[in-house]
């Protein structure tokens with residue numbers, strides 16, 4: 001983990017983080033863009049939903065983003081191939097990873113922290129040589145997230161239909177990531 005005051009670092013989420021995650025998931029700026037029908041979950045649902053991820057029983061790996069020694073947000077990555085439930089059925093490449101994230105504190109939005117978070121996650125994922133590209137799928141009207149991902153190097157590819165509705169399919173290839181360093 002890097003110690004620079006201005007950087008964003010990622011650590012694996014633990015069960016001790018679940019009450020904080022629960023609080024974040026109920027904040028309006030997160031509810032607006034995260035959770036769909038499962039938005040504003042009670043603590044019991046958060047524990048049930050995220051504990052298998054913490055225990056590495058699912059293909060989704062959960063992280064807490066840290067900044068200046070404080071937890072500032074949540075991020076997750078997953079193996080796209082075999083996601084199931086109607087997600088990413090066209091994917092054939094086992095090296096593709098998907099990412100999702102949010103900042104917990106509304107006062108910290110639009111200050112560049114999300115871009116740093118996404119870059120830190122990309123750095124971490126591409127340190128695995130088997131990872132070929134990273135994709136993300138913001139809602140078409142989530143302009144702040146789309147801009148953030150573009151600043152982190154992602155490129156908009158196309159509009160897609162997902163089980164959660166329409167999304168912008170955005171990709172960061174290894175080649176682009178390594179060229180942009």
Ligand SMILES: CC(C)(COP(=O)(O)OP(=O)(O)OC[C@H]1O[C@@H](n2cnc3c(N)ncnc32)[C@H](O)[C@@H]1OP(=O)(O)O)[C@@H](O)C(=O)NCCC(=O)NCCS
Nearest residue numbers: 033102103109110111112113114115138143144145147148
């Ligand atoms: C998405 C999120 C992680 C981005 O992090 P962030 O720290 O706010 O983003 P950044 O400050 O790095 O970048 C945001 C960019 O969007 C721009 N922006 C903000 N609102 C915008 C809008 N309505 N239209 C266009 N651009 C907008 C900002 O100006 C900034 O770009 P700039 O630096 O070129 O000026 C954070 O906003 C968040 O947690 N949002 C709520 C949950 C969410 O949407 N999660 C993503 C689900 S896909």
